[in-house]
Amino acid sequence: xxxxxxxxxxxxxxxxxxxxxxxxxxxxxxxxxxxxxxxxxxxxxxxxxxxxxxxxxxxxxxxxxxxxxxxxxxxxxxxxxxxxxxxxxxxxxxxxxxxxxxxxxxxxxxxxxxxxxxxxxxxxxxxxxxxxxxxxxxxxxxxxxxxxxxxxxxxxxxxxxxxxxxxxxxxxxxxxxxxxxxxxxxxxxxxxxxxxxxxxxxxxxxxxxxxxxxxxxxxxxxxxxxxxxxxxxxxxxxxxxxxxxxxxxxxxxxxxxxxxxxxxxxxxxxxxxxxxxxxxxxxxxxxxxxxxxxxxxxxxxxxxxxxxxxxxxxxxxxxxxxxxxxxxxxxxxxxxxxxxxxxxxxxxxxxxxxxxxxxxxxxxxxxx
Ligand code: M6R
Numbered sequence: 001x002x003x004x005x006x007x008x009x010x011x012x013x014x015x016x017x018x019x020x021x022x023x024x025x026x027x028x029x030x031x032x033x034x035x036x037x038x039x040x041x042x043x044x045x046x047x048x049x050x051x052x053x054x055x056x057x058x059x060x061x062x063x064x065x066x067x068x069x070x071x072x073x074x075x076x077x078x079x080x081x082x083x084x085x086x087x088x089x090x091x092x093x094x095x096x097x098x099x100x101x102x103x104x105x106x107x108x109x110x111x112x113x114x115x116x117x118x119x120x121x122x123x124x125x126x127x128x129x130x131x132x133x134x135x136x137x138x139x140x141x142x143x144x145x146x147x148x149x150x151x152x153x154x155x156x157x158x159x160x161x162x163x164x165x166x167x168x169x170x171x172x173x174x175x176x177x178x179x180x181x182x183x184x185x186x187x188x189x190x191x192x193x194x195x196x197x198x199x200x201x202x203x204x205x206x207x208x209x210x211x212x213x214x215x216x217x218x219x220x221x222x223x224x225x226x227x228x229x230x231x232x233x234x235x236x237x238x239x240x241x242x243x244x245x246x247x248x249x250x251x252x253x254x255x256x257x258x259x260x261x262x263x264x265x266x267x268x269x270x271x272x273x274x275x276x277x278x279x280x281x282x283x284x285x286x287x288x289x290x291x292x293x294x295x296x297x298x299x300x301x302x303x304x305x306x307x308x309x310x311x312x313x314x315x316x317x318x319x320x321x322x323x324x325x326x327x328x329x330x331x332x333x334x335x336x337x338x339x340x341x342x343x344x345x346x347x348x349x350x351x352x353x354x355x356x357x358x359x360x361x362x363x364x365x366x367x368x
Contacts, residue, residue: 006349006355007153007345007349007354007355007356008152008153008356009153009155009157009245009341009345009356010207010345010355012151012152012153012157012158013158013207013341013342013345014204014207015148015149015158016157016158016161016200016204016338017197017198017200017201017204018149018197019146019147019148019149019158019161019162020161020162020165020196020197020334021197022147022148022162023146023147023148023162023166024165024169024190024193024194025147027169027190028187028190028194031187032176032183032186033169033172033173033176033186033190034173035142035169035170035173039141039142040124040126040141042177044124045098045173045174045177045178046177046178047095047096048076048096048097048098048174048178049076049096049097050076050077050078050079050096050098051070051074051076051077051078051079051097051098051099051100051174052078052079052080052081052086052091052093052098052099052100052118052123053066053067053078053079053080053081053099053100053102053167054080054081054082054083054086054099054101054102054111054114054115055082055101055102055103055108055111056083056084056103056108056110056111056365057240058104058155058156058159058163058237058240059102059103059104059108059156059159059160059163060080060081060082060083060102061160061233061234061236061237061240062102062160062163062164062167062233063080063081063100063102064080064232064233064236065164065167065230065234066078066080066100066164066167066168066170066171067079067080068229068230068330069167069168069171069230069330070167070170070171070174072330073171073172073174073175073180073181073189074171074174074175074178074180075178075180076174076178082110083101083108083110083111083113083114084110084368086114086117087110087113087114087117091117091118091121093118093121093122093123094121094122094123095122095123095124097121097123097124098124098125098126098174099114099118099123099126100125100126100127100128100167100170101114101115101118101125101126101127101128101136101140102127102128102163102166102167103127103128103129103130103134103136104129104130104131104146104148104151104156104159104163104364105129105130105131105134105363105364106127106129106130106131106134106135106136106137107131107134107135107136107364108136108364108365108366109365109366109367109368110365110368111136112135112139113368115127115136115140119139119140119141124141124142125139125140125141126140126142126143126144126170127140127142127143127144128143128144128145128146128166128167128170129143129145129146130146130147130148130151130159130162130163132145144166144169144170146159146162146163146165146166147162148162151363152356153355153356154244154356154357154358154361154362154363155241155244155245155341155344155345155355155358157341160237160337161200161334161337164333164334165196165334168193168330168331169193172186172189172190192327192328193331195327196327196331196335199325199327199331199334199335200334200335200338202325202335203325203335203338203339204338206322206323206324206339206342207342209322210322210339210342210343210346211342211346213304213320213322213343213346214342214343214344214345214346214347214349214350215346215347215350217271217302217304217343217347218246218346218347218350218351220269220270220271221248221249222248222249222250222251222265222270223239223242223248223249223250223270223271223272223273224239224250224251224253224262224265224266224272224273224301225238225239225251225252225253225272225273225274225275225340226252226253226254226255226258226272226273226274226275226289226292227252227254227255227274227275228254228255228256228275228277228285228288228289229277229282229285230329230330230332230333231255231275231276231277231332232252232254233333234275234332234333234336234337234340235253235254235255235275236252237252237337237340238250238273238337238340238343238344239251239252240252241341241343241344241345242343242344242347244344244358244361245344245345245347245348245353245355245358246344246347246348246351246353247348247351247353247358247359248347251265255274255288255289255292256288258292258295258296263296263299266296266299266300267299267300267301268300268301269300269301269302270300270301270302271301271302271304272296272301272302272303272304273304273305273306273340273343274289274292274293274304274305274306275332275336276289276290276305276306276307276308276311276314277289277329278308278311278326278327278329278332279308279311279313280308281328281329281332282329286313290313290314290317293305293314293317293318294317297317297319302319302320303317303319303320304318304319304320304322304343305317305318305321306324306336306339307321307322307323307324308323308324308325308326309324309325309326310326324336324338324339
């Protein structure tokens with residue numbers, strides 16, 4: 001049942017506050033983060049000296065977000081890597097390496113093989129998975145389930161937000177065990193996370209506006225996505241959604257790379273979606289993005305800017321402005337990704353495609 005929606009994906013986009021709340025529920029008890037579905041002790045977590053996050057597609061993008069948060073909170077080196085690359089190079093792994101394998105289905109062949117490779121090298125593997133009893137959690141040392149509920153649309157939406165939240169829980173559990181954050185700081189971070197379902201609910205009020213923008217962009221040949229810091233994986237995710245659903249050429253770039261090549265792509269009328277950092281949280285990055293947007297607008301690009309509410313500086317250079325609530329910097333992907341999902345779905349629908357079943361794709365990729 002699509003619940004009165006044109007397509008399942010829209011229903012699932014709207015279920016995101018609930019998916020987030022369900023994923024966080026029960027993980028903060030008596031002032032402590034508990035990863036209760038995991039079989040790793042505090043001592044195991046204390047021994048970790050390096051983290052690899054491995055996954056494919058959208059799940060990989062959640063891993064890229066995790067890198068920023070886990071490094072910041074724990075001071076551990078974190079690498080996010082495509083599962084298909086990880087296992088074919090010779091990653092340096094040992095008993096004190098934590099490999100976080102993220103998979104909605106828990107059956108993705110590349111991620112499963114990465115898990116097997118990591119365990120052969122004696123690394124410890126924690127799976128983040130949305131499917132009870134799937135192969136990846138079965139073969140991992142520990143599992144943290146996302147409770148997003150079944151996802152029917154081939155494009156991952158609510159499971160992405162749930163994966164990001166689960167990664168944050170892993171980061172906070174590591175910080176707590178290692179003592180890189182005091183208990184009251186961990187409590188405050190969890191409180192900020194707990195406020196995110198309401199923040200996502202607020203972004204959902206922009207759905208109609210974003211669908212309208214999507215209809216206007218439906219005839220475009222290509223769309224570029226720009227972001228910095230945690231906005232960079234959001235840009236990659238926006239581009240992936242558009243490729244997979246609307247069959248359009250779409251690229252996500254780190255905004256700092258613009259002058260190193262991609263700016264040559266800018267031509268009159270080209271839509272460019274930009275994720276703005278918070279002017280309060282990351283003022284330096286905000287200023288740099290502002291100048292990036294001015295440059296691309298001066299070259300005639302059509303700018304679609306996702307920015308914090310009340311950020312008036314972007315108004316003059318945004319052809320379309322999509323407002324998101326003000327949230328802590330590391331949590332911004334949870335709100336900034338939502339308009340990207342709606343945009344891709346609506347462009348696809350306007351072009352006459354089946355949003356829930358894009359061509360050539362399967363919900364879970366069980367062959368390499
Ligand atoms: O089931 P998994 O999370 O392991 O799947 C990984 C990717 O195949 C998946 O995220 C894919 O990129 C989505 N269709 C993107 O929307």
